[in-house]
Amino acid sequence: MTGQPPVLGIRFLDALELANELHGDQCRRGTETPFVAHLLVVCGLVLEDGGDEAEAIAALLHDAVEDGAGRPMLGLIEERFGERVAAIVEGCSDTVECGKSEEPWLSRKRRYLAHLPLADEGILRVSLADKVHNARSLARDYRREGHALWERISEKTAVEQLWYYRRLLAFFEERRPGPLTDDLRQAVEELGALVTLDDAVRGLFDRPIQDFEPPPD
Secondary structure, three states: OOOOOOOOOHHHHHHHHHHHHHHOOOEOOOOOOEHHHHHHHHHHHHHHOOOOHHHHHHHHHOOOHHHHHHHHHHHHHHHHHOHHHHHHHHHOOOOOOOOOOOOOHHHHHHHHHHHHHHOOHHHHHHHHHHHHHHHHHHHHHHHHHHHHHHHHOOOOOHHHHHHHHHHHHHHHHHHOOOHHHHHHHHHHHHHHHHHHHHHHHHOOOOOOHHHOOOOOO
16 A cells, blocks of 8 residues: 555546436435435445545445446446446446346345355455445444334345345455454444344244344245
8 A cells, every 4th residue: 555545536526426316316215314425435434445446436336236227327337437437336236137126135135145255356345335334324223213123124124134244244254354344343243232132022033043044045
């Protein structure tokens, strides 16, 4: 590392404008928080972790393809921001098909986990930053809302979410240890403690949560 911050030029500003065009009227699910806030946090984490301009741009656009715009959007990103940015965005997407996928959540997440060992450093940095902020947000919302949180995130259960984030954590601890992975561990551990307490109080889970394994597709 040179100690010099990455130059964030006109491409970065263009990406910020595109991100706002795509997501400016959206809120994070079940909240009044602008969705763009998530993109900005992920971008900030990427830059704090030593990411360059291409990775910062990909962080701003990492949900553009997965959220339904599909391959046409991926092509637009490549045309405007280059092949590397497009490759990172694709690598951070669990689907590149147009429209909201009807594929089950668990199937998409299994595929995402399976592709991570083949991902390059840029994909891993942006993916990890995304997962850190998502896990932090889940834990924060769980503290505030309790089990009602899962009623507004109906496509997956608390235990399934915890299974997914624990798998992600195990991968990043092996492949990419460091401060950002430490942040993920802290968030996942808090989420695990909250899920364990909630299920113990509600008496709904009859075996240790850490033993959970979702059924095959």
